[in-house]
Amino acid sequence: KQEVTQIPAALSVPEGENLVLNCSFTDSAIYNLQWFRQDPGKGLTSLLLIQSSQREQTSGRLNASLDKSSGRSTLYIAASQPGDSATYLCAHTTGNNRLAFGKGNQVVVIP
Amino acid sequence: EPEVTQTPSHQVTQMGQEVILRCVPISNHLYFYWYRQILGQKVEFLVSFYNNEISEKSEIFDDQFSVERPDGSNFTLKIRSTKLEDSAMYFCASRPLGSATDTQYFGPGTRLTVL
Numbered sequence: 001k002q003e004v005t006q007i008p009a010a011l012s013v014p015e016g017e018n019l020v021l022n023c024s025f026t027d028s029a030i031y032n033l034q035w036f037r038q039d040p041g042k043g044l045t046s047l048l049l050i051q052s053s054q055r056e057q058t059s060g061r062l063n064a065s066l067d068k069s070s071g072r073s074t075l076y077i078a079a080s081q082p083g084d085s086a087t088y089l090c091a092h093t094t095g096n097n098r099l100a101f102g103k104g105n106q107v108v109v110i111p
Numbered sequence: 112e113p114e115v116t117q118t119p120s121h122q123v124t125q126m127g128q129e130v131i132l133r134c135v136p137i138s139n140h141l142y143f144y145w146y147r148q149i150l151g152q153k154v155e156f157l158v159s160f161y162n163n164e165i166s167e168k169s170e171i172f173d174d175q176f177s178v179e180r181p182d183g184s185n186f187t188l189k190i191r192s193t194k195l196e197d198s199a200m201y202f203c204a205s206r207p208l209g210s211a212t213d214t215q216y217f218g219p220g221t222r223l224t225v226l
Contacts, residue, residue: 004153034214043202043219044154089154098156098167099146099204099215 003027006090006102014110019077021105023090026071030092033066035075038087038104047088048075080109113137115218117203123224127192132221134186134203143186144204144215145178147171154202160186193225 003026013019023033032051036044048057048064050073056065061078077084087104094100116135124130136143145157158168160178177189186205190197200222204215 032214036217041200041222044217046214046216049214091154097142097159098144098169099154100156101154103153 004090004092004100004102006088006105008105009103010106010108012108012110013080015080015082017080019075019080019084019107019109021075021077021088021090021107023073023075023102024071025073025090025092025100025102027092027094027100028068028071030068030094033064033073033090033092034099035062035064035073036089036091038089040087044089075105080107082109082111085109115203115205115216117201117218117221119221120219121222121224123226124193126195126225130190130193130223132188132190132201132203132223134188134218135184136186136203136205137207137216138184139207140205140216141208142166142206142215143178143180144206145188146202146204146217147199148202148220149196149199157188157201190223193223195225198223198225 005024007022034049035047050057050066063076066073087106089104091099091101118133143160148154156169158172159166175191179187200220202220203218206213206215
């Protein structure tokens with residue numbers, strides 16, 4: 001069974017601090033790993049996609065790393081802003097083409 | 112930018128009733144998915160659909176569920192006889208023809224409440 005775990009489940013940081021969100025997964029044969037953002041009661045917005053052959057991806061203040069051998073991915077958000085408050089979901093795709101999700105990191109950035 | 116759309120945004124139904132959730136995937140996409148998220152829990156895969164047939168389904172997707180692509184644009188999820196535990200947010204996703212490494216694009220979801 002594919003397990004995806006995200007730690008911490010929830011965190012609050014003051015505005016301007018860097019955020020570090022962790023994701024671990026048990027299936028080493030992943031095709032890619034994706035980070036999503038979910039606002040309360042809303043859909044999923046894809047933030048970054050890392051292919052299995054890549055080590056990291058960057059988009060603006062966001063950087064995601066992938067270490068397949070240890071089954072870990074980390075999402076870094078630099079200089080956090082109140083608008084970054086949301087739940088961040090980690091998910092991976094394997095050979096069966098389905099996305100397996102973690103439960104999310106719920107982030108609150110305090111102005 | 113093209114988006115996946117879903118209707119309705121919120122559906123309230125009585126236990127035992129049939130519901131149909133609708134999705135319009137991005138127009139040049141060929142793979143379609145349904146996921147659900149029970150409040151406070153993980154997003155869970157239900158089913159994938161390609162070339163007018165189910166390519167994979169999870170253990171959640173039992174005989175009460177069915178999917179259809181009735182025309183060239185819509186993709187529907189039907190729940191035949193709803194149960195209280197079917198209350199959840201249902202997300203549709205699509206991706207273009209390519210490899211499984213391509214991203215899936217998600218719709219905004221339909222919140223289903225079963226009373």
